[in-house]
Amino acid sequence: MRCQHDMPFGARLRDGGGVDFRLWAPGARQVELAIETPGGSPELHPAEADAQGMWECMVPHAAAGTLYRWKIDGNLLVPDPASRHNPAGPHGPSAVVDPRQFEWDPAWSGRPWPETVLYELHVGTFTPEGTFAAAAERLQGLVDTGVTAVELMPVANFAGRFGWGYDGVLPYAPHHAYGTPDDLKRLVQRAHRLGLMVFLDVVYNHFGPDGNYLHAYAPPFFSQTKNSPWGAAINFDGPGSGPVREFFIHNAVYWIQEYRFDGLRLDAVHAISDDSPVHVLQELSERVRTAAHGRHVHLVLENEDNGYRHLAPSPMHGYYDGQWNDDFHHVVHVAMTGETQRYYHDYGASTMDLLARCLTHGMIFEGAKRKEGGARQVIEAAPAQPLSALVNFAHNHDQVGNRARGERLSELVPAEARRLPTLLALLTPAIPMLFFGEEWGAPEPFLYFADWEGELREAVRAGRKREFGHGDAHDLPDPCSEQTFARSRPDPARAKEHDHAAWLADVKAALAARRKWITPRQAQLLTGRHSAQRVGERGLSVQWRYEDGKMLCLELNLGEEPLQVEPQHLGPVEAEAVFSHRVPAGAPRGTWPPYSARWTLGEEITL
Template sequence: MNEVLAASAPELSESVKASHAWGMLFGAELQPEGGVRFRLWAPQARSAELLLWQGGKPQPHATEKHDKGWYEAIVRQAGAGTRYQWRIDGETDVPDPASRFNPEGPHQPSMVVDPGSFAWDTGWRGRAWAEAVIYEMHIGTFTPEGTYAAAEARLQALADTGITAIELMPLSDFPGRFGWGYDGVLPYAPHAAYGSPDELKHFIQAAHRLGLMVFLDVVYNHFGPDGNYLGLYAPQFFSQVHTNPWGNSLNFDREGSETVRAFFVQNALYWLQEYRFDGLRLDAIHAIVDDSALDVIDELALQVHKAITDRHVHLVLENENNGWQRLPEGGRYDAQWNDDFHHVMYVALTGDKAGYYHDFGEKPVALLARSLTHGFLWQGSKRSAEGARLDLKEAPAQPLGAMVNFLNNHDQSGNRAFGERFDALVPAAAIPLATAMTLLSPAIPMLFAGEEYGAETPFLYFADWEGELRQAVVEGRLRDFGHFAQRADGSTGEPPPPCDASTFEAARLDWEHAFSERGGVRRGFVRQALAARRQYFVPRLDRLILGAHVAHMVDERSFVLRWRYQDAQTIELQARLADTPMAAPAADALPWKPLVDTRTVFQVGEIGDDAWQPWSGRWTFGRETG
């Protein structure tokens, strides 16, 4: 552990442990004897003055300058609710980069928060990874109100459906009224439009009381472009040698990186400890460049598992390059998003081979079967300007329980010109089979908010930018999609403006649809599939035999596959992904003997001894012999 992080992680008292407050090296900390200690790392600043807002005006307070660029002040009259800023070089007023809350956004004062004021329940120990059924949620669009409190009222319905984990899109504060959250600038401050820190804690505790885990999507690869003042007084946060798609990378391996690493490792521990999140999804780690012997992601994982030992805590990765080498690393990471599953399912059902879908256009149903038995399909490779890999190399078989499979997520809908969900893009008759194949495999399934009832609302990219940045985003979207883009139904039109409130409002879920007859049928289907998952897949996840799963193509649109477990237990899936029926294959045409002691796990459509009907699938549990 680096020296900065060691200095920031003292032994916690029993009272602090009970409150779950996380003591930090950075930011504003209430003091046991009263008052607040304010601390800022500003190695490039000539001076850093503390401003306390009293009576609507900023009152300056002197600070002490310490070694290595640290400024500190202890103010006895300050307390929870105190508003404050830092004045850099006597000219620019900036928020605390480790602010626990900025009620009016990152361009306005930060607020001191008492992290121990919330009354947490005792006894929550989380849930095992094998039980995870993830539900990705954007708080701002999940309900008409767009708040934690409103989302909390919907949790019971999710638990009743069989969801076991909520994954919140990033909460780090950003300017404006709405946004995805991936351009946050205050990583410790939950976005104020959704509610207060205590309201977020109340949401998480309500979820725990229903048996729901709550994960948080965190972004450690860049800061957003608006509201980030770090370059003014701590340019050491940014790499001078590495870049990524959003500009300069963060500095994790050059001068000053020890403090930068500590800032983000502390952030992970803060969310997990102080807010009792059950896990983190680490966004786009392929964009984090770190030449250190122990890179920052591995350091983070080591510190998380060292610090939190009394409950299940899960770390999930997103890596566009697949990066399967991290997954077996001593249990540091539970899983990784499997884009390959989504891409090949989409190509198999639509025939679309544009852009990065090009990698999956050759025999897509066979590739789909391989994804279900092996996990990732391709290893990392340089890509063309359109996103296709330039060198297709098969990835080795992965532990299937370390895959997160999905048909929808924020990217796959939001990065389309019109934000269509998967249902709007594929044949309607194929949706039940595709959904069941997502929910009923050893991989961990993920649903995108509203998918459980067949939501038809789009999910577009939206960001409340102003001025030049707003214009740049608008032009970028038009450049990416063309002035006239094609919708799923083949019609054309100009993509919705990303910075207009109407685009954000259009993404809010339609709860009347959720409770309509059609929505109820879809929820019932998902509930039944997840019940089958709990009975047959969850108890056996740790008994899967790595690399032993096999698939056999019956024809180019149909396959039989087997997931193999210890003691010869097997789940077999027979599937036809076509709009025409076919004659059932003879038993002796398959490369293995029929299962014995069988029972049906789940069925979509009709697969019989004589014929396989269109868009049908049958899951069977039994034993292999010989």
């Protein structure tokens, strides 16, 4: 099976030979296609424009592998913004790619959303090689752990050798340092052969600061009236926004069709401003689901404002399957560490009550925008959300990497409590996510790194010092140092060491319990019927209810002292053990050891 996504821009091979090249450049007076030649001087081909500013030319002798750029107004050479491959980075030429050269297995149709166990990874630091090919060799270990879906941090081409990927400038071209387009396709195909889904993190709210030439020839890409944290907002609703919307919607469909990705995670959609009658997120979902042709394809949002109007409890055109639940991470972090600075501020009062609400209702602060300094502007609470539409995690790239020294939560809590946040994320009705290395308790940090140069490098260094310059500022990691990049690579050899091996065994056992007890029951969850009770200062009893009268219960002690509690909710005969942490075998139901958790499933008792 061969897959190609056709789009109204970029380079397209003709069946009879030659290549059609198209560029939307409404701000240009003259556009030429510049073919790279061995002699050094480019071969120029004039392009013609239509009334909307779409420039086009056909080059009969161009073929797969041809290197080209666009020449704007006789002097500026730029890459193709819809380039499928930029082998030397965004400041170099684009390469014509024939996607039909790759042969896909036809049988894979994906996996249903309730089976999802996400594993977020950064390709550049997942392996010593930092390539798609090397990542493919590590997938079997994830399957053995119980992971069902790999989520790649953004791979869109960006300037420099290393970076997080959120400053991409060529959204259609995989980052050159990771490998070729076919290398990425081989990674996806290898995952599918192992039964793994592959999700891709995509960024549709801004372009990076280095290698973005769109301002020079396509200014309508950017709003004249709206701003974002990165400058002018992407223009999704103003004059000239039609081609801009198509550029990003086609990008989403491209990854699903041409690369056979099983899902997309849209970064920071709270920074996408669109007042159109049909929001771009709705249109994107409709187009992606139409293009999926019966495959299981999942769409996930990151929304810092906790908006929920794009979520649906089951796959629907125009809606999204899931959303990252920052509230879960934040309230668990505060409960385990006591930190209340910056965006943890809102979780410092009645923390255990907030944790109870999160476990039973999903988000804590629904639809609440952030104020300057990180605190939330809380508005009227929304109804309980379907828990299966939320993604819970104890670690991710933001929550670890945005700390000054990149410490994982497991390094900030008492030794006896280190595994507990991870196990809590894995064993709720919400969709769980691990951050690479978390499955064995990797102690290595994940730091902010970006291979910037010149003034931009100095500006980023100065910005980090301003943000984190309090206290021991002298040892802040240099964000533009290759050493900082290397320090962020977890060492899988640690998984064989005693404590880390025990951690990995716990994660495997927890995911096995999830497959047996939780995943098969997701469709029966009763939204709005779950409950929780405080037990002492640091304990919670949580009940998740199902249509058949069964109830999944969690007995949780986040304190350093044991709790003695009378069991009240499950019958002693019907209750079945699901999983326990730090609870000795045969321990009475009413004894909760320090930093312990016990899950059981049984019939509810009406008191």
